[in-house]
Amino acid sequence: MAYQCQRECYQQQFSTTVVSCIPTEQKLEVNGRKETVKGFHVVFKDAILFPEGGGQPDDRGVVNDIPVLRVTRQGADALHFVTSPLPEGCEAHMKVDWERRFDHMQQHSGQHLITAIADIEFGYKTTSWELGRQRSVIELDTPGLKPEQMEFLERTVNEKIRASVPVNVKEVSVDDPLVEQVRSRGLPDDHAGPVRIIEIEGVDSNMCCGTHVSNLSHLQAIKILGVEKGKKNKSNLIFIAGNRILQYTDQCFSVEKALTSLLKTGPEKHVEAVDKIQKSVKMLQKSNLNLLRDLAVLTAQAFKSDPKRGKLFTLHRKEGDNEFMNIIANEIGTEETLIFLTVGDEKATGLFLLAGPVEMVDSLGPRVSEMLEGKGAGKNGRYQGRANRMSRRSEVTTLLQESLELHSQQEE
Numbered sequence: 001m002a003y004q005c006q007r008e009c010y011q012q013q014f015s016t017t018v019v020s021c022i023p024t025e026q027k028l029e030v031n032g033r034k035e036t037v038k039g040f041h042v043v044f045k046d047a048i049l050f051p052e053g054g055g056q057p058d059d060r061g062v063v064n065d066i067p068v069l070r071v072t073r074q075g076a077d078a079l080h081f082v083t084s085p086l087p088e089g090c091e092a093h094m095k096v097d098w099e100r101r102f103d104h105m106q107q108h109s110g111q112h113l114i115t116a117i118a119d120i121e122f123g124y125k126t127t128s129w130e131l132g133r134q135r136s137v138i139e140l141d142t143p144g145l146k147p148e149q150m151e152f153l154e155r156t157v158n159e160k161i162r163a164s165v166p167v168n169v170k171e172v173s174v175d176d177p178l179v180e181q182v183r184s185r186g187l188p189d190d191h192a193g194p195v196r197i198i199e200i201e202g203v204d205s206n207m208c209c210g211t212h213v214s215n216l217s218h219l220q221a222i223k224i225l226g227v228e229k230g231k232k233n234k235s236n237l238i239f240i241a242g243n244r245i246l247q248y249t250d251q252c253f254s255v256e257k258a259l260t261s262l263l264k265t266g267p268e269k270h271v272e273a274v275d276k277i278q279k280s281v282k283m284l285q286k287s288n289l290n291l292l293r294d295l296a297v298l299t300a301q302a303f304k305s306d307p308k309r310g311k312l313f314t315l316h317r318k319e320g321d322n323e324f325m326n327i328i329a330n331e332i333g334t335e336e337t338l339i340f341l342t343v344g345d346e347k348a349t350g351l352f353l354l355a356g357p358v359e360m361v362d363s364l365g366p367r368v369s370e371m372l373e374g375k376g377a378g379k380n381g382r383y384q385g386r387a388n389r390m391s392r393r394s395e396v397t398t399l400l401q402e403s404l405e406l407h408s409q410q411e412e
């Protein structure tokens with residue numbers, strides 16, 4: 001295949017004609033979720049929207065002001081997915097989403113350069129690569145890279161960029177002896193037409209179908225962010241090129257500014273400050289838990305030492321947990337007292353515990369849970385769960401009081 005976008009990688013507009021338009025369905029990402037969308041696959045006489053290939057994602061753009069949502073390759077054809085039909089033979093004016101395309105060109109040519117230098121300098125072959133949305137990854141056939149090697153690699157690729165090395169595209173036939181000499185990971189099975197060779201003058205020749213910058217200076221710079229362990233003794237080298245470096249720096253700086261204002265200390269002390277906060281939060285959580293336990297014991301003791309105490313004990317506390325409620329129930333004892341405890345948001349959701357004489361709790365538990373629109377379970381005189389309508393606590397208390405009165409009348 002050889003499209004206009006491969007011959008003239010910098011061309012942003014192009015007029016051609018529609019060859020075919022076939023109704024179809026296409027899986028697309030809509031608001032971060034994959035959806036099947038009905039539309040049409042349109043093939044043009046020639047195309048400037050790049051269909052995916054060589055690790056480079058497909059282009060976006062418009063045809064006669066209709067957005068092209070996806071471009072895929074099928075043999076020698078580039079299928080343009082649109083949601084409105086374009087009649088066969090009709091004139092088509094195409095425009096490339098240039099910001100997206102140029103970003104892809106910078107990452108892709110950047111990959112060729114890093115791949116070439118890693119091979120020349122260290123003999124590390126590239127086994128695959130991925131042009132990511134934020135950062136790109138080159139899989140190198142080595143179990144690891146030393147920090148000095150990374151530094152050297154970054155310095156060397158940026159020297160080549162500063163030297164404004166030209167990048168040339170050659171088209172040769174499949175049987176040309178040149179094809180055997182260049183770096184390649186093989187042609188796809190459905191390859192058709194001439195072979196494209198991307199040459200970084202004096203550095204590298206590589207078989208590739210992607211769109212590339214015409215001069216390394218158009219990469220602006222390459223930043224190697226780091227290296228991670230890959231699969232099976234390989235390493236993943238993470239990099240960004242061109243405008244992405246400016247965008248990334250922008251993001252980093254605004255995060256840094258926000259942290260400086262939150263932590264009230266300069267960037268060189270951010271890590272130290274966060275570490276200190278995390279440690280103190282852990283300590284506070286621990287002491288808070290101890291206080292909550294002590295409070296539970298004291299609350300129970302205060303109730304038990306009240307000579308005028310009744311047979312019902314209810315308590316709501318915003319801050320608390322199941323343990324807090326169970327300690328109170330244990331301390332008060334449940335043979336004679338009916339205990340109804342809740343923790344959480346007073347009007348919305350929280351936890352509840354009903355404890356007391358076994359047969360009372362057995363019959364009242366599910367009713368209490370229902371009143372609070374919650375979900376609970378229990379046995380041996382304890383019924384607890386989650387409540388979704390805490391505002392109905394007073395209704396529950398009334399129910400419990402009535403049940404106690406009925407219970408004592410029965411006993412008399």
Ligand SMILES: [Zn+2]
Binds near residue numbers: 112208209
């Ligand atoms: Zn390539």
